[in-house]
Amino acid sequence: MNSPLTRLARLPLAFTAVLCASLLASVARSDELPRVAIFATGGTIAGVQATPGAAAYKPGVLTLDHLLSKLPGLEKVARLDGEQIANIASQDITAELWLHLARRAAERLADPDVAGVVITHGTDTMEETAWFLRLVLRSEKPVVLTGAMLPATDPAADGPVNLRSAVATAASPAARGYGPLLLLNGELHSARDVRKTATEAIDTFQSPNDGPVGSATPAGPVFTVSANSLRPAPGDGFDLAALDAAKLPRVAIVSAHGDVDGTVVDALLALPAERRPAGIVLSGVGNGNASAPLLAALERASREGIIVVRSARAGRGLVNRNMEVDDDKLGWIAARALSPQKARILLVLGLTRTRDLAELQRLFDEA
Ligand code: DGL
Numbered sequence: 001m002n003s004p005l006t007r008l009a010r011l012p013l014a015f016t017a018v019l020c021a022s023l024l025a026s027v028a029r030s031d032e033l034p035r036v037a038i039f040a041t042g043g044t045i046a047g048v049q050a051t052p053g054a055a056a057y058k059p060g061v062l063t064l065d066h067l068l069s070k071l072p073g074l075e076k077v078a079r080l081d082g083e084q085i086a087n088i089a090s091q092d093i094t095a096e097l098w099l100h101l102a103r104r105a106a107e108r109l110a111d112p113d114v115a116g117v118v119i120t121h122g123t124d125t126m127e128e129t130a131w132f133l134r135l136v137l138r139s140e141k142p143v144v145l146t147g148a149m150l151p152a153t154d155p156a157a158d159g160p161v162n163l164r165s166a167v168a169t170a171a172s173p174a175a176r177g178y179g180p181l182l183l184l185n186g187e188l189h190s191a192r193d194v195r196k197t198a199t200e201a202i203d204t205f206q207s208p209n210d211g212p213v214g215s216a217t218p219a220g221p222v223f224t225v226s227a228n229s230l231r232p233a234p235g236d237g238f239d240l241a242a243l244d245a246a247k248l249p250r251v252a253i254v255s256a257h258g259d260v261d262g263t264v265v266d267a268l269l270a271l272p273a274e275r276r277p278a279g280i281v282l283s284g285v286g287n288g289n290a291s292a293p294l295l296a297a298l299e300r301a302s303r304e305g306i307i308v309v310r311s312a313r314a315g316r317g318l319v320n321r322n323m324e325v326d327d328d329k330l331g332w333i334a335a336r337a338l339s340p341q342k343a344r345i346l347l348v349l350g351l352t353r354t355r356d357l358a359e360l361q362r363l364f365d366e367a
Helices: 004-010 013-032 064-069 095-109 126-136 159-170 263-269 292-303 340-350 357-366
Strands: 035-042 079-088 114-120 143-146 180-184 187-190 214-217 220-223 251-255 279-284 307-312
Touching (some): 035 064, 035 095, 035 159, 064 079, 064 159, 095 126, 126 340, 143 159, 251 263, 279 292, 279 340, 307 340
Parallel strands (some): 114 143, 143 180, 279 307
Antiparallel strands (some): 180 187, 187 214
């Protein structure tokens, strides 16, 4: 039996030359492909149902390797470096994980051979992770967070197309300069305004004030907003190297509602010093409002040195200073465009820099 090499040697010389040239060309092409680092953290995109299509499922089960094995052809879009950072439901995200993810992403973004980063993530807190990364990453390269609203085992799973589109976007020079982008359902959202607005709808992510910055498919992104029209990170961002999860200030969110009183705030004030928050974000009704008893409790908190920021549960519009609440008199801060959950993150990082009220308000004005 002739060996493959013997058989190759007997081929007409021209055919061998063409075969070798095409092999070299394919190797060259793969080397020319952009390199994309993918970090997996869990979520529904990695979720499994007991039986395909069942309502109940467990998020954060499948590995990134498994997810990528179901996406043939992705190797023709980019050279992929996968890393399983965690495999959790994103309601369990922590500051430790945010910092670890940010540091790994920063390291890969600093590599000249890396075109961009993709992060697979649960949708429950994806907007918060995107915002945290906006505040601590400084690269112009694309960072694209994506996930899914249906688990990987569902016949209508949206994860595969979201992941393909995220890789194509992270590999695209057109996506530079936007800061972290959130991609689901073919839409691209910047980190500041995007929020999860529905418990189960595929189009859950909306940017109520700003709208999406573009769209994305496995063929790549199309932007409708220019990168330089986006607001830069407030305060020029924060120094990732200087942040220590164990030393980050605690900031609580307190919700206003009908018939609310100051019980929750007073319970926070009764905590031992080491567990008391350094800041409280009010998730206010209307324009960041609350009942007289809750405002009085927040005033007690201020007098005890706790920084108070007024945000709103409404979901759209700005919370501006001195509307129904006299922020100047109370020494409080207006969250402006930030949702309560994003205002909390900015206040945590802002308090690592200053306790000056004017400087803190400037951070929210710039956000
Ligand atoms: N528990 C939710 C989370 O991990 C699942 C939702 C999802 O990932 O879409 O964020």
